[in-house]
């Protein structure tokens with residue numbers, strides 16, 4: 001029980017927060033595009049094109065330097081793709097965090113942007129324990145300056161919740177995730193992608209704490225919401241399918257988990273490729289759930 005892996009922690013679509021790694025690395029062929037592929041910002045095929053979001057086809061390739069320029073005009077671009085609304089991950093995420101820190105390092109010691117950029121840089125390198133006190137300081141300043149329900153404050157609350165989760169501080173994480181969810185429901189509405197990310201995190205934390213009755217309605221709600229807002233073919237929607245399957249499997253109902261895992265595997269293969277970590281995890285989850293049901297389950301795969 002409780003040993004299968006949720007997907008949302010790997011590639012959450014939180015629009016503003018710096019969601020911790022481990023996250024999927026871009027597949028090698030995706031960071032070395034060939035032919036007519038070009039950057040969606042500068043429209044050139046200059047070297048060092050990368051991708052690190054849910055955009056597919058040639059749409060997702062971009063230069064880190066072009067995104068840095070865009071982020072100086074719209075700070076949300078430091079974190080998420082304006083097209084697919086997914087947080088950047090992998091090489092692109094690290095590149096942006098490094099560039100943000102290089103710019104912020106020249107700011108006055110103790111400035112909030114310098115602090116936030118340093119925290120984001122540490123987080124992008126997987127240094128979660130070091131990042132926590134910096135994010136706590138950013139959150140305290142946000143609360144004092146902006147109030148508890150400001151969007152930036154709620155982003156800081158959510159970010160800290162994710163970090164605590166990554167550091168295995170589940171109860172601390174759940175408390176903050178609930179605060180972010182309640183605040184975003186009130187200020188942004190139930191269908192906002194940020195609200196849905198908070199909802200997903202609360203659901204996952206309940207699963208990991210084996211609080212299945214609390215997790216179930218949230219996992220359903222986030223899946224339905226992402227279907228409405230992002231569509232069935234969005235990787236975050238499929239993350240939610242996987243999370244619901246994990247919930248069913250962990251609470252001892254693998255027969256309900258199996259068809260959901262099958263769906264997640266099919267979509268992950270199409271959206272991410274056969275060797276992406278999320279695809280491999282979905283396949284592993286499907287295999288384990290199937291084996292746990294004995295011969296009847298194995299017939300499902302036949």
Ligand SMILES: [Zn+2]
Nearest residue numbers: 039042063066
């Ligand atoms: Zn470019």
Ligand SMILES: [Zn+2]
Nearest residue numbers: 053055081084
């Ligand atoms: Zn995108």
